[in-house]
Amino acid sequence: MAEHQELINAMLSITNVLLTAGEETPRYQELVTLVPWNFIAQILNLFLQMFLIKKFLFKPIREVLEKRKAKADAEISDAVKAKEEALAMKAEYEQNMLEARDKANAILADATKTASAKSDEILKEASANAVAIKAKAEKDIEQEKRKAVNELKEEIGGMAMEIAGKVIEREINEEDHNKLINEFIEKVGEA
Amino acid sequence: MEISVNGAKIYYELPFDIPILGRLQINETLVVSWIVMLLITGLCIWLTHDLKVENISKRQAFAEMLVEAADNFVVGNMGPKFKYMVPFVAALFSTSLVSNLISLTGLRSPTADLSTEAAWAIVVFTMITAQKIKTSGVGGYLKGFTTPIAVMTPFNVLSELATPISLACRHFGNILSGIVINGLIYAALAVASKALLGLIPGAVGKFLSCIPILDVGLPAILSVYFDWFTGVMQAYIFCMLTVMYIANAAEE
Numbered sequence: 001m002a003e004h005q006e007l008i009n010a011m012l013s014i015t016n017v018l019l020t021a022g023e024e025t026p027r028y029q030e031l032v033t034l035v036p037w038n039f040i041a042q043i044l045n046l047f048l049q050m051f052l053i054k055k056f057l058f059k060p061i062r063e064v065l066e067k068r069k070a071k072a073d074a075e076i077s078d079a080v081k082a083k084e085e086a087l088a089m090k091a092e093y094e095q096n097m098l099e100a101r102d103k104a105n106a107i108l109a110d111a112t113k114t115a116s117a118k119s120d121e122i123l124k125e126a127s128a129n130a131v132a133i134k135a136k137a138e139k140d141i142e143q144e145k146r147k148a149v150n151e152l153k154e155e156i157g158g159m160a161m162e163i164a165g166k167v168i169e170r171e172i173n174e175e176d177h178n179k180l181i182n183e184f185i186e187k188v189g190e191a
Numbered sequence: 192m193e194i195s196v197n198g199a200k201i202y203y204e205l206p207f208d209i210p211i212l213g214r215l216q217i218n219e220t221l222v223v224s225w226i227v228m229l230l231i232t233g234l235c236i237w238l239t240h241d242l243k244v245e246n247i248s249k250r251q252a253f254a255e256m257l258v259e260a261a262d263n264f265v266v267g268n269m270g271p272k273f274k275y276m277v278p279f280v281a282a283l284f285s286t287s288l289v290s291n292l293i294s295l296t297g298l299r300s301p302t303a304d305l306s307t308e309a310a311w312a313i314v315v316f317t318m319i320t321a322q323k324i325k326t327s328g329v330g331g332y333l334k335g336f337t338t339p340i341a342v343m344t345p346f347n348v349l350s351e352l353a354t355p356i357s358l359a360c361r362h363f364g365n366i367l368s369g370i371v372i373n374g375l376i377y378a379a380l381a382v383a384s385k386a387l388l389g390l391i392p393g394a395v396g397k398f399l400s401c402i403p404i405l406d407v408g409l410p411a412i413l414s415v416y417f418d419w420f421t422g423v424m425q426a427y428i429f430c431m432l433t434v435m436y437i438a439n440a441a442e443e
Contacts (some may be wrong), residue, residue, distance in 0.1 A: 029198030029304070030220060031367070036212040038199075038220050038306035043314055045224050050282035056235035058278055061258040064242045064251075071244060153324060 152188070157181045194378040196371050197302050220304040227289045227301060235258070276437070283311060283370060284430045291366060291422030295414070302366045302425075305359065312359035315433045316428040319354065322440035358432060362425045369417035380405040 029035060160181055199219035208214055238254035247255070261281045265273060287302060294300040301307045324332045336347040381403035388399040 019269075027201045027204075029201060029220075031196060031198045032305055032363075033198060034309055035216065035218075035220075035304070035306045037215050038218070038304060038311045039211070039313075041221055042301070042307045042310035045228060046282060046286065046311060046314060049228050049286050050279050052228070052232045053235055053282045053285065054278040055237055056232060058258060058261075058281070059255065060239040060242055061254055064244060065255065065258075067244045168310065 149185075152186050153181075156185065156188070160184065194374060196374045199299055217298045219302045220307060223293060223298050223303040224290070224307070225361050226298065227286060227293055230289055231285050236385050264430070268434045269441075271439070272274060273438070276434075280434060283315075283433060284413060284426050287311075287362070287426035287429055288423060291426060292418065294351075294366075294422075295372070295418050300366055301372075304368050305363045308359035308363045309355075311353035311362075315358060315436065316355035318433075319436045319440045322437050326441055341434070354436065358429065362429050365425045369421055373410060373413065373417060376410055377403075377406055380409060 161177060164177075164180075201216050201218045201223065203217040205215040238250055238257075241248075242251055242254075261277050261284075262274070265277045265280050269276065290302040291305070294303070320332075323335070327335065334343050336351070338347070381392050384403045384405035385400045388402075388404065389396055391399060
């Protein structure tokens with residue numbers, strides 16, 4: 001029992017101490033004063049804060065900004081490269097087009113020249129042919145004409161002799177006869 | 192009616208003296224400073240988690256805006272060679288701003304303790320001096336005190352020392368005056384409301400006069416100036432002066 005009493009007393013005294021500690025009038029610094037420990041602590045706090053802000057705000061944000069900048073730069077340089085490529089392709093294409101046009105023009109001119117040469121040749125040949133044909137035809141006609149005239153001459157000569165012999169029943173002088181025939185033929189030939 | 196405007200509350204003090212520095216205390220200034228640091232660091236971590244290169248969130252856009260604003264502030268006022276100063280100025284500004292504004296939550300601003308501003312001012316003063324020595328050498332720096340004539344030396348030294356003192360006291364004075372005036376206004380309005388409601392006869396008047404009804408509302412309007420405006424302005428001014436002093440020290 002006595003031990004218990006002692007324990008209870010001890011606990012009561014501790015409680016008392018704790019209660020009075022809470023009720024102790026709070027102590028204050030003076031309103032305007034320099035406390036060395038505060039001074040030192042605040043200097044350290046300021047640098048600690050600087051370090052924390054640097055680590056947790058500036059470093060990550062700057063990294064992100066840097067990354068974004070690098071990305072934008074890369075995109076711009078890509079775009080520039082693509083543009084250069086496109087321009088080169090365009091120049092090449094234009095060059096090709098120009099060459100093709102030249103080639104086409106050359107081919108066309110060539111073809112025109114060939115065609116005109118050929119047509120000239122054909123025309124020349126044709127006209128030569130025509131001339132030859134005409135000449136031959138003229139010659140043939142002449143020949144035929146002559147042949148026909150000769151045949152006619154003979155036939156008419158014979159016929160006339162026969163007719164005349166029959167009509168006058170006398171023999172005409174061969175000389176007169178020939179003269180008459182020739183006279184007649186001359187007239188026929190002129191007709 | 193008795194009003195007292197006290198310094199920071201002392202939570203714990205080592206029972207023995209340390210030479211020169213006095214007793215080590217854990218007080219309100221330190222505790223709230225740590226809360227401020229936790230807030231700022233937590234905000235930084237929250238702002239910068241899950242960063243993306245493309246298609247960014249509003250949170251990330253805000254974080255990037257903050258970084259760019261800090262860059263613009265420092266580089267715009269000091270030139271690009273002082274870019275390494277950006278985290279320091281950002282830490283100074285954010286700590287000062289959050290410390291000033293934390294009084295809105297009922298905590299005591301760490302900036303209402305001269306030790307805080309003195310610490311910052313000494314750091315800035317050291318940087319200014321280091322910059323001056325870097326720019327013109329130790330000889331040039333010391334010679335600078337004798338300009339334009341040797342007689343002016345004491346005044347030059349005084350004006351040099353005035354820099355950190357004015358820097359610290361300007362900020363501290365503004366915050367402290369806010370606290371003092373707020374304290375006075377709360378107390379005065381409590382007295383006024385007691386007197387006004389005490390006019391009601393009987394038990395009702397006695398009861399109502401215990402409640403400082405006039406303390407509701409009006410101090411909030413004043414707090415727009417004393418907490419918000421002063422808090423933001425002083426943080427800005429402190430950083431602006433820091434930046435200007437260091438940039439000036441780099442010239443010549």
